Amino acid sequence: MHKQIFVNLPCKNLPASKAFFEAMGYQFNPQFTNDVGASLILGDNLFAMLLTEDFAKGFTSKPIADAKTSTEVLVCLSCESREEVDSLVAKARAAGASVPREPQDHGFMYGHGFEDLDGHIWELVYMSGSPGQR
Template sequence: MNKQVFFNLAVKDLAKSKAFFAALGFGFKPEYGNESAAFMVVVEDTIFAMLMTEDFFRSLIDKPLAQAKEANEVIICLSCESREEVDSLIAKAVVAGGRTPHPPEDHGFMYDQGFEDIDGHLWNLVWTAPQS
């Protein structure tokens, strides 16, 4: 069975968040969204994120909504095909309004760096050397 991953992220301004992620090259499926949510394609046919306004997100939970700029619950980690792809996505994130919480880490066999999106969610991008 082909597994897929779906995750939901609360955002303050849906239009600004869509513009941020579009600047990184992520696509959207408008047929699954509305004024309260946008269905974002992270990896075609495999990984998807639903960007939800904070009010809509709150309607689905019975606990307080964590503010990602103040505290983090998760780091979303995506693999990249090269060091250059890591660097390119980080550069796009910064230009689009994100920030880098730490410099790149180069371990020889692995290279990674993270960014914080405009709502404070942490994303880590990692490349690992092919195993022979």
């Protein structure tokens, strides 16, 4: 099967987006980062490529969605604990993210999320079991 994932996300202001994620404690792979794209390291073999809108347009013939007015993708990342979920949302908020929803507690799964500077939705979840378990 697949060995890595690269989620490509267009950004209106790449330096601001990089600063936002750095404020949350994330790092970028300098080997794949330049003036038009930045490789955000999310975990082992998990990456988001933050691309300037002009550069992103070179990969598709479709218009680039405005993530502040429409949803083109929901990025969901697993976390090690409820505390990690809440900590990352707090860091995102402090760095300028909006947090449009309250946390969701489904017993076996706890989640919360934020919208980054471009409006991309990042969901964070901690799963302590499977449905039906509490």
